[in-house]
Structures are given as C-alpha cells and as structure tokens.
Amino acid sequence: MNNDTSAKKQPPGMKHLHQRIRDDIESRIMSGQWPPGHRVPFEHQLMAEYGCSRMTVNKVLSTLATNGLITRRRRAGSVVAEPSTQRAVLEIQDFALEAARAGTVYRFQILHRTIEPIDAAAAQRTGLPAGTRMLSVTTLHLMDGVPGAYEQRLINLDTVPEAATEHFANDPPGTWLLRRVPWTDAEHVLRAVNADAELARRLQMKTGAACLVLERRTWQAGAFVTEARITYPGDRHHLIGRFSPAAQGPAGGSAAVSP
C-alpha cells in the first residue's frame, strides 16, 4: 500500500491514475515485453504497486479486456490475449461531409425513382417476403462535377412509410435516411466488379474498368430498413482505415472514404 493515504489528491504533472496504469500495461503488451499468454498481475498486486483501490485497477483491466488486449477468467486471473484476428475499421462518411473535408463541391443527381414490389433476388438477400413495396432510388454523386459514386438503393416502405412521398430534393437518400431512421444492425459486403456499359457511362470510365462495390444492408430491431449498393470507380476512390488495438474510442480506430 502507499506510504501516504493523502497521495490521491495530487496529480502533480500527469494525467489520471487509471490512465497511467492503462498506459503502463498497454505499452508492456504492445512492445512485446508481455507476449500473448503472459500473466497480467492480479488486481491486488496492481493496487499494491500503484497504491490505489481495487475498483480503479478493475476498471482498467475490464477496459483492456473489452478492447481485446487481455483475457480475464475468474480465479485464474488475466493473461495477454492472442492476436487472433486483425481488424480494419472503415468509417463510411456522408458524401457531403467527405467533400467538404476534401475541399471539393458536392452535388448529386437522382437518376431514377420508382415504387414497386421487391424482386426475387432482393427478397432473397434481405429476407423480406415477396410483394413487399420498396422505394428504389438511383443516385449519382459528383465531386467537382466528376462522378464519384453510383448508388442503387432500396428502401423498405413498411419500415419507412414517409419515404413514399420524399423526392430527395435537398439531401441524397443516404443522408436523408441516416437523419430520420435509426438502425440497430448493419451488414457490409465489399466486392470488386468490372464496369458494365451502363456503369461505365455513368461513372465516365471504360467498360470493364474495375470498380469497388460497397453493399450495406441495415435493420432496425429485426425490421429491414434499406439496402444500398454504392459503386466507386476503382481508379479514383479507395477506402482507407486506420486501427490501433489499444485505442479507447468506440470502434478502436478511425477511417474514411477518400478519393
């Protein structure tokens, strides 16, 4: 235990206590000094070492555990986790925000807008019953007048009935939905495809050119909300993600869609 119980009141030039403990443990793990499988000191050892209460070290170790750096088991204690998988966090931003950050002028065109029953293939992908009425919108996104993405979107009118009368004059469908409809689950699929004639014409590229396709389907408490298939020209856009296993943020990293 600490030599003075009043030591808690003075953070002389440093951050917070739990942060200092966190940094110490993290640096030992990430430097390789504590390899995977290595025993992390018990909570009572750490509270003796840092002269603090168990709640403080418990919070630190719990955070490290939810971040995947250590594995905790009752009675057995904590060990440094195996780095089983690598994670990339892609943050798909709003087109307008992305353009503003890049210093370009954003514009969009609604190419197509219909309300019709879901087709068989989409019903299969989304799990919706045949005959469900969907709003189908095709949007072209332009950065400084140059096509940057081609978006084909289906919106479930059972979940979002107010979309039936929306014509997306001010905001593109993705932004409009994001601001209006919460979602609880999302599924993303990333693929590479060769542009067909229609895509090539819309995105001003040669037929057969490689395109990056991002499909996103979102649900809200089990109810399907929307499916978006966004096609980026392979030569003009790519997705960038950064990740740090020790980051304390919501997803452990940040990322952005970049030209």
Next chain:
Amino acid sequence: MNNDTSAKKQPPGMKHLHQRIRDDIESRIMSGQWPPGHRVPFEHQLMAEYGCSRMTVNKVLSTLATNGLITRRRRAGSVVAEPSTQRAVLEIQDFALEAARAGTVYRFQILHRTIEPIDAAAAQRTGLPAGTRMLSVTTLHLMDGVPGAYEQRLINLDTVPEAATEHFANDPPGTWLLRRVPWTDAEHVLRAVNADAELARRLQMKTGAACLVLERRTWQAGAFVTEARITYPGDRHHLIGRFSPAAQGPAGGSAAVSP
C-alpha cells in the same frame, strides 16, 4: 423509484442491473423514441428511477459514450449523439482459420523471396529511409487447390531481424509475423484494380478481371513492421462486415473474410 431499496441483492430472473439500464436506454435510442439531440436523464434521475448508486449509472452512461451512442458534457448533461458516420468493422482473419471454418483445405506457396534495399515507391509509402533492407515475399494462397489470394509482402528487417533467416516452411508470412511481432498501429487501403497478365495467370482469371486489393501497413510504436498487398479475385472473394452500434465488444461488431 424502486419500491424496495433492498432489491439490489435479488436478481430474480434477469441479468445484471447495469445491463438492464443499458438495454433500456439503448432501446430508446435505437427505436427512435429518443432522437439525436434528445436529452438523456441526469445521473441522479436515473439512480432515483432504478434505485441504485451513481457509480452504476455512471458506468452505463460512460460505456454508451465511448460506444458513440451518446455525448456527455459536464454541467450540460448527456444527449443522444448524432449518427454522423457509419462504421464497418472488417476482421481480416488468418487464411488457415478461414479455410478451416469454410471446410476447405488450405495450402500456400512461396513464389518469391529476396532480401534487398527498399525501392523508392515503397520508401515513400512507408516513410522508411532509402536503403533500408527489406525481406520481400510473394505468396499464393490456395483453398482446395484454387488460388484465393495473391500476397506481396515487405518486412522491415531493422524491426524484425529474425525474418532474415525465416523461410516460411510451416506458416505463411502473415501468420508467422502475427504470432511473433506485436503491432500498435495499422493502416488499411482497399481498392479495386484490373488484373494484369501476371496476376491473371497466378489467380487463374482473365486479364482485366476486377480484383479486390487490400493493403495493410503495420507499425510498432512508430517503427514500421510490414506492408502486405493482398489481391483477391473479384469474382471469388468479398469482404463481409457486420456492425451494431450498441455492441459492447472491442470494436462494436464482427466481420470476416469470406469466399
């Protein structure tokens, strides 16, 4: 308020108290009942409502804040966060693990292995000084004998000197590195490219076919470790990610590379 202050000792048929509070708040946010910008009750209101201590509600709200569902500010209280960006968490798995899960036989071939000074383009990408000695390895990954990925990797021998004598007889370079060298930062770039003649031959596809390219660069406390460029046939592989904003896991979701 609770009808009985001694209720804390009896979780009759439910989970834990903090989890119940969490679920309540999360469902109100994600159902849209509390839209972005809506005020979340103050901590003392919640402790009155649930008949618990402030530490308990504080932990709940802090967790929701780090997960990005709410924004907290001193004196002003907490509000439901704006859903500014959508996140996709891609979990890039070990090839062998992925194959085992898919029920296929995994095999790999080292096509090329040299040690040479870094070239100008790679020096620019990685920020390494010209002349740094790098191990360059090209690997073909096969699932049931079919090429599934083509990997070009550079390993910094200053950071990983033991790689100089490694010939990857048992494990492919990615797996070998992951088990041996910790990393603290990673950067990912996803692109779509048309296969050139060499790639098409290796991956048994037509020249010009679209390929998904994942580039990953990793650092360890500022020191560059490795760069991997993994090319997947666009028609055979895609990346799948799932994400739930309320998930409590390390990155708020899970994902996998799938055929």
Next chain:
DNA sequence: CTTCTGTTAATGTCTATACATAATCGCCCC
C-alpha cells in the same frame, strides 16, 4: 448592452467495502 466573476450543477475520478460467482486447488475417501 457587454464583460467579468462567482455560484452551482453535472460529470469525472477515486476510495473502501461488501457480497456474488466461478473455477482452480488440494484433500479425503474409495
């Protein structure tokens, strides 16, 4: 009306303690 300042309310961190839970360890008995 503006700016400065002191109050105050809400969150952030930490302590000391208590009991619950789970799993390992060692012991006993067969």
Next chain:
DNA sequence: GGGGCGATTATGTATAGACATTAACAGAAG
C-alpha cells in the same frame, strides 16, 4: 490412481461517500 467435494481465490457487480473539474448560468460592474 481416480473421482468427488469443500475451501480458497480472483474476478464481477454494486454501494455510499468524497473531492476534482468543467461549463452553464446569473448577477454585478463597467
């Protein structure tokens, strides 16, 4: 030796209180 069983131990959850920090707010001074 092996199998069951209780004791031990580390973590998981929760409490009640304390002080620090910050920023919104109101009132005073110019």
